[in-house]
Amino acid sequence: MSRLKQITEAVRDAGSLGVADLATMTGASEMTIRRDLEVLAAQGVLERYRGGARSLLLRGEEPPFALRSDENTDAKRRIAAAVAALIADGESVVLDSGTTCLEVARLLHDRRLTVMPLSLHAVNALSSSSTLTLLVPGGRPRPGELALTGPLTLASLQALRFDTAVIGCCGLSAAHGLTAFDLEDASVKRAAITSARRVIAAVDASKLTRTALAHVAPVSALHAVVTDADGDDGLTAAGVTVVTA
Amino acid sequence: MSRLKQITEAVRDAGSLGVADLATMTGASEMTIRRDLEVLAAQGVLERYRGGARSLLLRGEEPPFALRSDENTDAKRRIAAAVAALIADGESVVLDSGTTCLEVARLLHDRRLTVMPLSLHAVNALSSSSTLTLLVPGGRPRPGELALTGPLTLASLQALRFDTAVIGCCGLSAAHGLTAFDLEDASVKRAAITSARRVIAAVDASKLTRTALAHVAPVSALHAVVTDADGDDGLTAAGVTVVTA
DNA sequence: AGTTTCGAACATCACTCGTGTTCAATCACG
DNA sequence: CGTGATTGAACACGAGTGATGTTCGAAACT
Numbered sequence: 001m002s003r004l005k006q007i008t009e010a011v012r013d014a015g016s017l018g019v020a021d022l023a024t025m026t027g028a029s030e031m032t033i034r035r036d037l038e039v040l041a042a043q044g045v046l047e048r049y050r051g052g053a054r055s056l057l058l059r060g061e062e063p064p065f066a067l068r069s070d071e072n073t074d075a076k077r078r079i080a081a082a083v084a085a086l087i088a089d090g091e092s093v094v095l096d097s098g099t100t101c102l103e104v105a106r107l108l109h110d111r112r113l114t115v116m117p118l119s120l121h122a123v124n125a126l127s128s129s130s131t132l133t134l135l136v137p138g139g140r141p142r143p144g145e146l147a148l149t150g151p152l153t154l155a156s157l158q159a160l161r162f163d164t165a166v167i168g169c170c171g172l173s174a175a176h177g178l179t180a181f182d183l184e185d186a187s188v189k190r191a192a193i194t195s196a197r198r199v200i201a202a203v204d205a206s207k208l209t210r211t212a213l214a215h216v217a218p219v220s221a222l223h224a225v226v227t228d229a230d231g232d233d234g235l236t237a238a239g240v241t242v243v244t245a
Numbered sequence: 246m247s248r249l250k251q252i253t254e255a256v257r258d259a260g261s262l263g264v265a266d267l268a269t270m271t272g273a274s275e276m277t278i279r280r281d282l283e284v285l286a287a288q289g290v291l292e293r294y295r296g297g298a299r300s301l302l303l304r305g306e307e308p309p310f311a312l313r314s315d316e317n318t319d320a321k322r323r324i325a326a327a328v329a330a331l332i333a334d335g336e337s338v339v340l341d342s343g344t345t346c347l348e349v350a351r352l353l354h355d356r357r358l359t360v361m362p363l364s365l366h367a368v369n370a371l372s373s374s375s376t377l378t379l380l381v382p383g384g385r386p387r388p389g390e391l392a393l394t395g396p397l398t399l400a401s402l403q404a405l406r407f408d409t410a411v412i413g414c415c416g417l418s419a420a421h422g423l424t425a426f427d428l429e430d431a432s433v434k435r436a437a438i439t440s441a442r443r444v445i446a447a448v449d450a451s452k453l454t455r456t457a458l459a460h461v462a463p464v465s466a467l468h469a470v471v472t473d474a475d476g477d478d479g480l481t482a483a484g485v486t487v488v489t490a
Numbered sequence: 491a492g493t494t495t496c497g498a499a500c501a502t503c504a505c506t507c508g509t510g511t512t513c514a515a516t517c518a519c520g
Numbered sequence: 521c522g523t524g525a526t527t528g529a530a531c532a533c534g535a536g537t538g539a540t541g542t543t544c545g546a547a548a549c550t
Contacts, residue, residue, distance in 0.1 A: 019526080029510050034527070050517070050526065120372055120381070127365055127386055130287075136365070136393060138383035138401040141372055148381060152401055156383040159397070264495080274541050279496070295495065295548070 003028060005067050007036055008057070011046050016054035043067075043144060062170065062181050064144045065121070068099050075204045075228040075245075080104040082226045082245035083166055083202050089113065091163040094192045095122055097147035097185070098168035100202045108132065116160070118153070118188060120146035135160070142182070149184035157191040165196030167222075170212040172203050174234035177219050179212040186214035198223050205229030248273060250312050252281055253302070256291050261299035288312075288389060307415065307426050309389045310366070313344050320449045320473040320490075325349040327471045327490035328411055328447050334358065336408040339437045340367055342392035342430070343413035345447045353377065361405070363398070363433060365391035380405075387427070394429035402436040410441030412467075415457040417448050419479035422464050424457040431459035443468050450474030 003026050010025060011017050019037070023030045037053050040046050043064045046053045057063065080103035087093060089112045095101050097119030105122035108115060109129050116135040117123050126134050138152030167189055171179040178201065180186040193199050199222050208229060224241040235242050248271050255270060256262050264282070268275045282298050285291050288309045291298045302308065325348035332338060334357045340346050342364030350367035353360060354374045361380040362368050371379050383397030412434055416424040423446065425431040438444050444467050453474060469486040480487050 030526090031511080031528085032509055035509085120368065123365065123386075124369065127391055130388060134386055135397065136381065136384055136386060138397065139381055141368075141379055141381060143375060146372055152380065152383065152404070155400065155404070156397055159400070275495090276497085276542080277540055280540085 002067075002070065003032075004036055004040060005063075005071065007033070008040060008045050008055075008063060008067060011053055012055040012057050014055075016049075016052055018052040021052070065099065065146070066144065069102070071099075072204060072206075073103075076100045076103045078245040079202050079204060079226050079228055080107050082243050083200055084108060084111075086200055086224065086226070086243070087111070087113065087164055087166075092116075092160075094118065094157070094160075094162045094165045094196055096165070096167045096169075096189060096192060096202075097122070097145060100204060101166055101168040104166055104202065116156070116162070118148055118192065120148070139188075142184070147182075147185060147188070149182075149188050153188050154191050157188070157195045160195060162192075162196040164198045164200060165192045166200050166202055167193065167216075168202045169216065170207060171210040172201060172207055172219075172225070172235075173209070173211055174219055174238045176211045176215070178216040178222070179210075180214045180216050181212045183214045186216045189216045193217050193221055201225045203227050208233050247312075247315065248277075249281055249285060250308075250316065252278070253285060253290050253300075253308060253312060256298055257300040257302050259300075261294075261297055263297040266297070310344065310391070311389065314347070316344075317449060317451075318348075321345050321348045323490040324447050324449060324471050324473055325352050327488050328445055329353060329356075331445055331469065331471070331488070332356070332358065332409060332411075337361075337405075339363065339402070339405075339407045339410045339441055341410070341412045341414075341434060341437060341447075342367070342390060345449060346411055346413040349411055349447065361401070361407070363393055363437065365393070384433075387429070392427075392430060392433070394427075394433050398433050399436050402433070402440045405440055407437075407441040409443045409445060410437045411445050411447055412438065412461075413447050414461065415452060416455040417446060417452055417464075417470070417480075418454070418456055419464055419483045421456045421460070423461040423467070424455075425459045425461050426457045428459050431461045434461045438462050438466055446470045448472050453478050 006026055007022055019030050019033050022033045037048055041048050046055050079100055083104050084107040092114040095105055095115055095117040102121050105117055105125045110131055112131050114133040116137055120141050123136055137148050137156035139148030140150045141148055169178045170181045201222050205228050219238045219240055222240050225235055226243045226245055228245050232242055251271055252267055264275050264278050267278045282293050286293050291300050324345055328349050329352040337359035340350055340360055340362040347366050350362055350370045355376055357376050359378040361382055365386050368381055382393050382401035384393030385395040386393055414423045415426045446467050450473050464483045464485055467485050469488055470480055471488045471490055473490050477487055
């Protein structure tokens with residue numbers, strides 16, 4: 001686990017912590033801790049005060065993109081590979097934001113497809129491809145996450161029909177369906193689902209038990225769920241194809 | 246001048262050249278030349294054949310973005326600074342594609358503005374800003390240039406009104422007005438101009454004498470031209486404010 | 491068949507990035 | 521107002537990275 005993530009969690013759990021404590025805990029020098037705190041403060045994770053920092057992460061809120069991106073990479077890669085295998089050449093695909101979908105984007109780089117990613121991270125991962133047709137949706141990128149949201153994004157989605165939507169989400173359960181932390185994100189995801197003939201949800205195991213704030217769609221809107229765990233959680237019973245990567 | 250640019254020009258001027266010739270000319274090893282040719286071939290600049298390469302650049306065509314980006318940086322920076330000085334805090338700005346406008350984007354990073362860049366390069370330069378509101382237009386990014394074009398881009402522009410449009414162009418003259426190499430680009434520029442109350446053209450000296458294929462707008466559509474040369478070329482006579490950086 | 495060209499693999503070098511150390515300036519608190 | 525803790529700028533160091541050169545077996549052209 002990266003030191004930044006370690007600091008983030010320690011400060012979140014303790015509420016606030018001193019620089020010296022963090023230095024002891026991580027084995028790094030105080031100067032390095034200060035530099036780390038500066039980075040995390042810029043990301044909005046915590047707030048600095050003289051001698052330490054206090055957490056700004058609310059419970060049930062997502063840590064910023066930069067911290068999630070190199071976490072659980074194995075599971076993400078396997079899920080991404082399984083998702084990519086479900087997509088046939090020539091399809092048009094709308095690709096959700098989030099770290100799991102970013103992995104999917106990397107695997108699609110040399111495929112022959114039409115892809116509209118909903119996050120600038122994925123756009124950048126794909127912009128050097130010469131084989132696929134890249135479509136950028138309009139919108140306002142959310143800081144850090146770089147997920148595109150807002151009326152321009154919704155308009156871009158409504159103007160098009162896709163073969164497949166690949167949706168990454170913050171929570172999924174048979175009872176509450178697909179849920180997201182951010183209200184704007186939720187409406188974008190909903191628009192993406194509406195514009196697609198087939199919907200694939202890419203969900204790592206940690207999301208299967210969780211439920212987030214904003215409702216996106218019921219489980220019945222999904223055609224397939226790709227996950228890395230065995231826990232089925234009643235999804236199969238609800239009529240969804242569950243693919244275990 | 247970078248070795249890649251040197252090779253590009255030598256091959257363009259000679260039509261085709263051998264690897265050994267290029268190695269002698271640049272002082273690099275043949276292996277390095279081969280690697281360079283591979284890069285340039287991927288950019289569509291030239292075509293490789295056994296023993297050398299032949300140019301694919303048509304006369305009057307623009308070299309790819311990667312080769313233009315670190316060329317004439319002084320002039321570009323000065324022009325960009327002058328353009329940035331013309332923009333007041335709080336404005337909404339649409340920012341054209343191209344290397345000059347990318348420099349403008351860098352200068353706007355910490356300003357308080359609403360900015361819609363028409364190229365992904367500029368989007369990336371601005372996406373880490375916490376002070377400005379970044380709007381991404383939809384569209385299909387042109388390979389290399391990453392300029393957004395197509396119906397999604399036009400729709401994004403038509404949906405909004407800007408205070409200022411900053412346009413970079415391929416050619417500008419009092420007689421033929423603003424011209425661009427690419428037809429798609431031309432219609433995007435035209436839409437950007439139509440959506441803006443004030444239009445600033447950022448043009449380095451080399452463009453002032455040139456005329457490109459596609460007509461964008463007459464000189465009368467411009468409110469100010471920022472350039473680095475003294476040559477006025479009848480623009481002032483046509484009623485345009487010329488700012489010399 | 492012989493010669494040339496090519497590109498994969500490895501070595502080398504410069505450069506960057508992250509980290510640690512030092513120290514003067516700054517801040518908080520008695 | 522003074523004293524000790526904290527901070528951040530500046531420099532040093534080491535690991536990792538990217539560009540270049542060299543070698544050599546394979547492939548291609550004549």
